[in-house]
Amino acid sequence: MNHETVIVIGNGMVGHKFCEKLTSKSDNFNIIVFGEEPRRAYDRVHLSEYFNGKSAEDLSLSHENWYNEQNITLHLGDPVKEIDRESKTIHSNKGLILNYDYLVLATGSSAFVPDIPGVDKEGVFVYRTIEDLELIKNYALNAKTGSVLGGGLLGLEAAKALIDLNLAETNVIEFAPRLMPRQIDSAGSQMLQTKLATLGLSIYTNKGTSSIEGENRIESLKFNDGSELKTDILVISAGIRPRDELAKLCGIEVGTRGGVLVNESMQTSDPSVFAIGECALFNHNIYGLIAPGYEMAEVVAANLCEGNKTFNGFDMSTKLKLIGVDVASFGDPFTTEPDSRSILFEDTHKGIYKRINISNDGKYLLGGILIGEAEAYNMLLQTVNNKIALPPNPEDLILGSRGGSSQTENAGLAGLPDDALICSCEGVSKGTICNSVSAEGCESVDAIKKCTKAGTGCGGCIPMVKDLMLHTMKENGKYVRNVVCEHFQLSRQELYDLIKIHNLKNYEQVLDNVGKGDGCEICKPLVSSLLASIWNDMILKRGNDTAQDSNDRFLANIQKGGTYSVVPRIPGGEIKPEKLVIIGEVAEKYGLYTKITGGQRIDMFGAHLSDLPLIWEELIAAGFESGHAYGKALRTVKSCVGSTWCRFGLHDSVSYAIRIEERYRGLRAPHKLKSAVSGCIRECAEAQSKDFGIIATEKGWNLYVCGNGGSKPQHALLLASDVDSDTCIKYIDRFLMFYIRTADPLTRTAPWLNKMEGGIEYLRNVVVNDSLGMAEQWEIEMQNIVNSYQCEWKTAIEDPEIRKRFNHFVNAPEEKDPSVKFDEMRGQKKAANWTTA
Amino acid sequence: MIETTTNWFEACRVEDAVQNGGVCVKCGEEQIALFYFTRRNEWYATQNLCPHRRQMALSRGMIGSVGEDPKIACPFHKKTFSLSTGECLSGDECAIQTYPVKVEDGLVYIGLQN
Ligand SMILES: Cc1cc2nc3c(=O)[nH]c(=O)nc-3n(C[C@H](O)[C@H](O)[C@H](O)COP(=O)(O)OP(=O)(O)OC[C@H]3O[C@@H](n4cnc5c(N)ncnc54)[C@H](O)[C@@H]3O)c2cc1C
Ligand code: SF4
Ligand code: SF4
Ligand code: FES
Secondary structure (H helix, E strand, C coil), X not given: CCCEEEEEECCCHHHHHHHHHHHHHCCCEEEEEECCCCCCCECHHHHHHHHHCCCHHHXXXXXXXXXXXXXXXXXXXXXXXXXXXXXXXXXXXXXXXXXXXXXXXXXXXXXXXXXXXXXXXXCEEECCCHHHHHHHHHHHCCCXXXXXXXXXXXXHHXXXXXXXXXXXXXXXXXXXXXXXXXXXXXHHHHHHHHHHHHCCEEEECCCCEEEEEXXXXXXXXXXXCCCEEECCEEEECCCEEECCHHHHHCCCCECCCCCEEECCCCECCCCCEEECHHHEEECCEECCCHHHHHHHHHHHHHHHCCCCCCCCCCCCCEEEEECCEEEEEEECCCCCCCCEEEEEEEECCCCEEEEEEEECCCCCEEEEEEECCCCCHHHHHHHHHCCCCCCCCCCHHHHCCCCCCCHHHHHHHHHCCCCCEEECCCCEEHHHHHHHHHCCCCCCHHHHHHHHCCCCCCCCCHHHHHHHHHXXXXXXXXXXXXXXXXXXXXXXXXXXXXHHXXXXXXXXXXXXXXXXXCCCCCHHHHHHHHHHHHHCCCCCCCCCHHHCCHHHHCCCEECCCCCEEECECCHHHCCCHHHHHHHHHHHHHCCCEEEECCCCCEEEXXXXXXXXXXXXXXXXXXXCCECCCCCCEEEEEEECCHHHCCCCCCCCHHHHHHHHHHHHCCCECCCCEEEEEECCCCCCCCHHHCCEEEEEECCEEEEEECCECCCCCECCEEEEEEECHHHHHHHHHHHHHHHHHHCCCCCCHHHHHHHCCCHHHHHHHHHCCCCCCCHHHHHHHHHHHHHCCCCHHHHHHHCHHHHHCCCCECCCCCCCCCCCCEEEECCEEEECCCCCC | CXXXXXEEEEXXXXXXXXXXXXXXXXXXXEEEEEEEEHHXXXXXXXXXXXXXXXXXXXXXXXEEEECCEEXXXXXXXXXXXXXXXXXXXXXXXXXCCEECXXXXXXXXXXXXXX
């Protein structure tokens, strides 16, 4: 077969996907790609991550040699200027003239810039390419206030970027009366708007912009209603315009409002020219999302290979996280009576809005909207797409079934037909995923990703892929439970008991006795943590050292760039001036960046591995000890100054905090532990956000447990009130031992309690009323741990074998890692930014 | 075997290596991670640079196995790589370079191709 030439114009997301699809189906084509942008196609959907430290290369959709390996000729930075359909040739900007048999237009779209006086001023940008982002990033350095014109999906995305660039104020200006008018209804918009406002965005709706003011650079915006808004930078996101200029120029039919007209085979009015992605106009629609673009690429690739596929329109359902708020819209979100009926749920307290539209006979789900909480999205979308009959109480779909089991979710999964599309980006069906589990033995999400590509696009389907995997494994008679990893077919709690019963003292023994294989990065730190909780041996004892998580292994937190941070313990946050001086001197001597932590301690960053023992030698000599900031262990017991100084203080919160911190220092647990003590109900130490927190009362102390800061904040709950100091410690002993024994790996106390049947009542029964009869044993075990405490750093620096491990080079112990690089900021060092291959 | 073109670099003594773990070897301007998989009585060597965020870190990672294949997990984001082939086992990072290792008279050598 002689090789036909396919020329692809545009190396964006869809153009790239087309190349992937075509080369995977056939080697019979000579493929040539022209891209206008200077770099290989990248992930535009996740463009904003460029501001969070991802590099252009991270975002790239292919590795450097991919095009070469596929024998595709790639001309970057060379846009096509003209198409000559008569001679079937294209002319590139750099002067190349090439023949094609088939031409694929994948030119995407550009940002639509409305014709407002002043749009050409400095400081006005669009948000579409990496170059745009670079310009915005540089300009924002000198900007305080930023605004985005357009409150649609992309506008809000751009607003998030401005927030990330640390602008003091970010505004969103929308012409329509509400945000995201194309995806969500007005009640949903209202909820979204309120939620975004609490996150610091100022939102102006119903605002027509009449001009952009300023001398050379933008200074403010003027609106039709006469009002004005100061702004230093403006990002325009007022919609997209399909790039149909080439097509128009050569007489290919385009829509009146833009877009290259295509039929269901993605053919334009010239049968050897195709258009795909955001430049294509199908059935009066421009599809501004990635999944339909990929489907179009599939259609053309299949048809060129003599397949027979057609594009039949595409579902525009989406789920996004906008500035941390989940927003989803699926099926027909807007349909109303008399065509359908809607069920609405609104919780203004938590900022949740849900709407589902069902058919008049109550049998089918037609579409809906989810704001603030969108976990049900995947299942709801499947219910619409596969016309699955609704349960008798369809409201359960958004409220969760009350008063009973959580059967609905899995019943739903089983009910899906095999051809139900689970990953729409990559077009992977339920059947393919289940088959990869049953026939190809994929038993992790990663394995499924590799095998089927499901979940490698936008990633939205991953929770569902995981559920399907577990479901299929169960169906196949595999006993699925929360086992640690392939080396231990046991849960954490079972392992805990076995280690104790068999008296196992190091990782290798545990593996030999109750595990199989050679271990991995999941079970090693987990077993190490259990060993430490149970025996409280020095964690770097030979045989245990290399099974520790990297931070535990080097008794310090590894930071960006490969240096470590050092946190000495400062119990209760109380420190003498002399000791402050020592910290200052050590930091200066070893060139460390210093910062006060959230837990009333001082963190020193940027220490070379080989300096760690030297640093600690000096700190220990001055009376410091390890702060265990590197371990899943007790971190800090914060305190307010309490009755010694504060006029409101009821008891001496500092002394009590020190007592508690010294009791539990170094205690290894399933996750880190934080605590605090406040001297009165004003709660200056924020004890109610801690794993265990104590607040002074007139009569004693109130003990709160299972609070959490972090990414999912949760208030601690009252466990016991008005108890005296010793009783309070007894309760904490029991509480902590119960947690250490029974929590899943890497589970903090808050989610541990959330999963506990019976909740806080049950916990109180166990801890206060000793309902399990374990109290005494736990208190003894805790006392043993307390008695065997040692400062790990002290032991480490005194042991030459352990000390040796802190050299960077085994064969050049005196040399430091030459690849460590720092930048400067505000007169201190900072780690150089991530780079990628 | 193309033993003839291999240049054996003397890395360290057996007792300097970390049992069931890694050390970093300076080899001219290069950094090579050397792993002593004591449990399997095997030695491996790879580049020390993790391709994910270009951190000089693999020697400080944790070794283990997936099925029969020995692997190393980077301490930064736990990307894993096969110690025998260098292939990335989690996600699509590019493969890492691996080197042959031999032990003679208590000394460990890394084979460099030149
Ligand atoms: C910030 C942002 C966030 C987004 N978020 C989402 C999301 O969450 N979900 C979602 O589904 N979609 C999202 N999208 C939309 C998605 O990125 C697009 O649907 C997708 O990129 C379209 O792919 P494409 O290949 O058609 O166009 P593009 O990716 O724009 O690629 C077209 C390429 O062709 C080039 N080109 C144009 N003319 C020529 C020429 N004459 N010669 C050579 N090259 C030319 C262009 O320079 C460009 O590189 C987002 C878009 C942006 C900008
Ligand atoms: S919590 Fe009460 S005692 Fe402590 S500092 Fe605040 S007001 Fe004073
Ligand atoms: S919140 Fe914690 S994990 Fe996140 S950047 Fe800050 S220190 Fe790092
Ligand atoms: S740097 Fe190695 S996994 Fe990220």
